[in-house]
Amino acid sequence: MTRSATETDLGRTxxxxxxxxxxxxxxxxxxxxxxxxxxxxxxxxxxLSAQCTDKKVNEVTPKLFARYPTAADYAGADRGEVEEMIKPTGFYRNKTTSLIQLGQALVERYDGRVPNRLADLVTLPGIGRKTANVILGNAFDVPGITVDTHFQRLVRRWGLTTETDPVKIEHEIGAMFPKRDWTMLSHRIIFHGRRVCHARKPACGACTLAKLCPSYGTGPTEPAAAAKLLKGPRARDLAAAAGVDPELVPAQAVRAEAP
Incomplete structure (x- = not known):
């Protein structure tokens, strides 16, 4: 997505x-x-959410959390047992290594506690900048922007950035919004990407952002076709918010998991 040649930085913000x-x-x-x-x-x-849906992760974690309630538990965990428990999330061998090493690092360096600073979090096994911002924003109420695949796709479709590097995207979008809004902005963009603005076929004709989006028309603009692409438990509410007849949303879309 290229930026409009006539839009100023102020206008874009x-x-x-x-x-x-x-x-x-x-x-x-x-x-x-x-x-x-x-x-x-x-x-x-x-x-565990890497290359896996949140729904699947949430199916696996209750037993995992009950079995390993502390960092020390992960540090001393039996590899085979962890692998078996998290196998449904995929890449379970690599993820098991990350979990055990994370536990060890927390015990050795942070008294078994997850630190609340970005600079510390990104030094931990299995935790990159995106994961660190998720932890900061949702566990510590420290504002952070989570640049996942949905976030990247949408801010580029909206012409808010031409960057492809996640860190540069984080800084450029962050400069447009008050810091206090960063965490919830991330959630809302990700929700929109999962439920409305899909990668292959966005629901353009049933999107509340149609008038603000320079990529309008990437997906079907006819309301009936677009409504069928909406997903999630509020799919019919999303249609109504965009001025589309909620009855055009099929029942299976309401029950569908947002990817």
Whole structure:
């Protein structure tokens, strides 16, 4: 997505904030979709979420969290047992290595506790900048922007950035919004990407951002066709918010898992 040659930086920031306000109205239910009750649980869940749906992770973690409640438990865990428990999430051997090494690092360097600084988090096994921002924003209430695949796709489609490097995207988009809004902005953009603005065929004709999006028309613009692409438990609400007849949304779309 290329930026409009006529849009100024100020104009782009103003449009970005209008998009942000619209997303606040469109996705009042936006939240971290990984179930957790502590910073450690969120760190573990986020590691497991690589190349895996949040729904599948949430099916696996209750037993895992009960079996390994502390960093020391992961540090001393039996590899075979962990692998068996997390196997449904995929890449289970690499993820097991990350979980055991994470536990060891937390015990050795942070008294078994997950640190609350980005500079510390990114030194931990299995935790990159994206994961660190998820932990900061949702476990410690420290504002952070989570640049996942949905976030990258949408901010480029909206013409808010031409960057492809996640760190550069994080800084450029972050400069357009008050820091206090970063965490919830990330959730809302990710929700929109999972439920409306899909990678292959976005629901352009049933999108509340149609008038603000320079990529409008990438997907079907006819309401009936677009409504069928909406996903998630609020799919019919999303249609109504975009001025589309909610009855055009098929029942299976409401039940469908947002990818």
């Amino acid at each position: 103003r449009r970005a904030r209008r998009i942000g306000r619209e997303l606040t109205e469109t996705h009042p239910d936006a939240h971290c979709e990984l179930d957790h009750g502590s910073p450690l649980e969120l760190a573990v869940a986020t590691i």
